[in-house]
Amino acid sequence: MKIKLLLITLASFLMAACGVEKQILEDILIAEVVGYDDAGDKKIKGTVVVSVPQPGEEAALGKEVYEADSHDIKAARQQENAKTPYPIVGGRLTVTLYGEELASKGLNDYVDTYRRDPMVGRDLYLAVVHGKAEDVVKMEPKLIKTPGVQVKELIEQNIRTNLPNVDLHRYLYACHGNGIDPVLPLLETTGDQIRVRGIALFKKDRYIGKYIPYEEGFLYKVLSENFKLGSYEIKWKENDFTDINNVESRVHYHISNANQDPKVRIEVKMKASLLEVQGYDLGKEVDLNKIEARAERVIGKKLNEMVTMFQENHIDPLALGDHAKSKTRNFDQKHWEETYPDIPIEVDLDIEMIQTGIAE
Numbered sequence: 452m453k454i455k456l457l458l459i460t461l462a463s464f465l466m467a468a469c470g471v472e473k474q475i476l477e478d479i480l481i482a483e484v485v486g487y488d489d490a491g492d493k494k495i496k497g498t499v500v501v502s503v504p505q506p507g508e509e510a511a512l513g514k515e516v517y518e519a520d521s522h523d524i525k526a527a528r529q530q531e532n533a534k535t536p537y538p539i540v541g542g543r544l545t546v547t548l549y550g551e552e553l554a555s556k557g558l559n560d561y562v563d564t565y566r567r568d569p570m571v572g573r574d575l576y577l578a579v580v581h582g583k584a585e586d587v588v589k590m591e592p593k594l595i596k597t598p599g600v601q602v603k604e605l606i607e608q609n610i611r612t613n614l615p616n617v618d619l620h621r622y623l624y625a626c627h628g629n630g631i632d633p634v635l636p637l638l639e640t641t642g643d644q645i646r647v648r649g650i651a652l653f654k655k656d657r658y659i660g661k662y663i664p665y666e667e668g669f670l671y672k673v674l675s676e677n678f679k680l681g682s683y684e685i686k687w688k689e690n691d692f693t694d695i696n697n698v699e700s701r702v703h704y705h706i707s708n709a710n711q712d713p714k715v716r717i718e719v720k721m722k723a724s725l726l727e728v729q730g731y732d733l734g735k736e737v738d739l740n741k742i743e744a745r746a747e748r749v750i751g752k753k754l755n756e757m758v759t760m761f762q763e764n765h766i767d768p769l770a771l772g773d774h775a776k777s778k779t780r781n782f783d784q785k786h787w788e789e790t791y792p793d794i795p796i797e798v799d800l801d802i803e804m805i806q807t808g809i810a811e
Contacts, residue, residue: 546577605646
């Protein structure tokens with residue numbers, strides 16, 4: 452009994468020493484999603500949706516939107532709190548959005564504040580909005596769920612197929628590391644819906660204004676990570692297409708002579724099944740072999756074109772420099788960065804069709 456009492460006392464002391472403040476839900480406003488936009492004159496505009504306690508034991512939480520313009524995020528929070536009956540806390544913050552104009556000027560100052568905030572989890576999602584971030588935040592009255600939950604689920608669902616897994620922790624690693632550049636989901640509003648437009652490309656913390664379209668996001672995942680699920684439509688010609696389903700895809704990077712004359716080979720092995728086919732008799736094995744060969748040729752070409760686009764824009768979202776550094780003794784970072792745009796990079800794609808559906 453004495454030991455149990457001692458442990459309880461010690462725990463209480465540690466909580467007090469760490470500055471953990473007890474907060475009553477009825478006395479706070481819980482931020483769920485926040486958006487930041489460029490407001491001109493070196494200011495930003497912050498827009499936040501908060502949960503507001505309603506009277507009654509079983510009453511659902513209400514939702515309110517607050518806005519503020521300021522020179523930095525901390526001051527914007529203070530301006531927002533000046534308009535609220537209770538302080539805004541970010542313990543349930545799931546998504547932070549940035550308008551594309553603000554993102555193009557650099558996000559370091561606006562992301563760093565969340566890195567140092569103990570109330571914000573590392574699984575916080577970041578995203579760029581095509582247009583203004585406030586347009587997504589203010590859609591709350593039109594949605595069944597709050598924008599934060601809506602966007603969080605939208606991102607998580609598409610991470611399985613067309614988006615890279617990017618949270619606050621991964622963004623910070625890519626942004627501050629050498630030989631790697633971050634990517635973020637690019638969202639947009641269409642009518643009364645929020646959708647994924649694609650994958651926003653960055654040079655360190657600056658959005659370069661270019662993105663990978665949503666349909667091509669599957670190809671980026673094939674190049675950047677091992678994963679399952681996802682599908683891709685291959686169009687051979689008019690009214691002639693094939694949908695393949697990714698059963699399992701694995702990627703390996705082979706980098707040679709990184710400090711002198713670098714060469715890179717990206718080896719992709721994919722096990723796939725056919726979802727839909729036009730113009731083929733799947734009962735014949737030779738046709739299946741032709742589909743494999745043509746799919747490798749068409750998809751392989753697109754993968755190589757994507758890598759070339761990265762080099763032309765001097766960005767490394769595949770972290771090839773990071774991989775080269777990990778495999779090269781006394782790695783010459785400066786030499787790699789100078790030669791990166793002209794490094795011969797070859798994508799070697801091998802597709803194995805392991806299922807053809809009911810026809811098989």
